[in-house]
Amino acid sequence: MMFGPSFMFKFDPLDVIKISSCARMECWTGMNQPKIKGRVGKYQVGRTIGEGTFAKVKFARNSKTGEPVALKILDKDKVLKHKMAEQIKQEIATMKLIKHPNVIRLHEALVIIRYIIIT
Ligand SMILES: Nc1ncnc2c1ncn2[C@@H]1O[C@H](COP(=O)(O)OP(=O)(O)OP(=O)(O)O)[C@@H](O)[C@H]1O
Numbered sequence: 001m002m003f004g005p006s007f008m009f010k011f012d013p014l015d016v017i018k019i020s021s022c023a024r025m026e027c028w029t030g031m032n033q034p035k036i037k038g039r040v041g042k043y044q045v046g047r048t049i050g051e052g053t054f055a056k057v058k059f060a061r062n063s064k065t066g067e068p069v070a071l072k073i074l075d076k077d078k079v080l081k082h083k084m085a086e087q088i089k090q091e092i093a094t095m096k097l098i099k100h101p102n103v104i105r106l107h108e109a110l111v112i113i114r115y116i117i118i119t
Helices: 025-032 076-081 085-097
Strands: 008-011 016-021 038-040 043-051 055-062 068-074 106-111 115-118
Touching: 016 085, 025 068, 043 068, 076 085, 085 106
Parallel strands: none
Antiparallel strands: 008 115, 016 068, 016 106, 038 043, 043 055, 055 068
């Protein structure tokens, strides 16, 4: 297959992973013996700690600082099916602005870039 100027890349903004401060005591007490199963960027990812309607939440640890975090992987198919993309984008934008000791801090939202080649 030849790739030329008639091809373009379309990034899908829905493959999102959210990294927040972890609100579970076990995240902090288990910090010294984490069962790390994989890696996403600078985060070492461990076991699943919760599941919601649209996402699975896993224990993770910032490999540079050692800080435990909650890594939330959104289920793209469910998000699309329930037309929740706009609401999730809005939630991310709002959470980034909130810095309060009693509110979970959203550290970052990573877009997992995949591409579809359009001819
Ligand atoms: N920052 C966090 N720290 C620790 N545990 C978390 C964190 N975020 C989510 N969880 C756990 O993961 C579960 C699923 O979270 P999620 O945000 O996907 O859904 P939910 O808020 O419980 O419900 P819904 O899907 O209806 O919004 C939570 O119930 C909680 O147990």
